[in-house]
Amino acid sequence: MNQELTQIKDVRQIIMQPAYQDRRGNYGSDLAVLILATAVELSPVVQPVCIDWDLKAIDNDLTEGNLGTVAGWGVNENDxxxxxxxxxxxxxxxxxxxxxxxxxxxxxxxxxxxxxAGYRNSKLCFQ
Structure with a gap:
């Protein structure tokens, strides 16, 4: 862990997506908003996330072949x-x-x- 780029914060509240279905083994809507106890310090590596709340553009953004950024804690290359x-x-x-x-x-x-999203090499396939 790079200490000069790391900010460790306590989480005050977790707001889960109401449609989350993990109890049934289906991970649809498996996301949450974390409300931090203290503010982060913005820097070149810590920036706000921009969310386009106007879903009219989603079809253009999710056109096959467009690049997108995927983030998560899922299964890695070591299973x-x-x-x-x-x-x-x-x-x-x-x-x-x-x-x-x-x-x-x-x-x-x-x-x-x-x-x-992913490549056809079976090594990277995310949703």
Missing amino acids: TYSDTLRIVQLPVVSDEKCIKEQPRDFKKYVTFTTFC
Whole structure:
């Protein structure tokens, strides 16, 4: 961990997506907003996240082949869960192609709240 780039903050509140379905083994809507106890200090490596709340543009943003940034703590290249937030830029893949090219069990993860992205080398496939 790079100490000069790290800011450790307590979380005051976690606001989960009401549609989160982990209790049934479906990870749709698996996101949350974290309200921090104290403000972060903005720097060249710590910047606000820009969210386009106007969903009219989402079809353009999620056009197959567009690059997007995917972040998360999911399963890594060693088939273990990462304890560090990981970030990668990946091309968007159509839902149809994603479902067709992935194992049968993957289909349940492709819902109206997710999108597919990754490369065809099977090493990087996120939603």
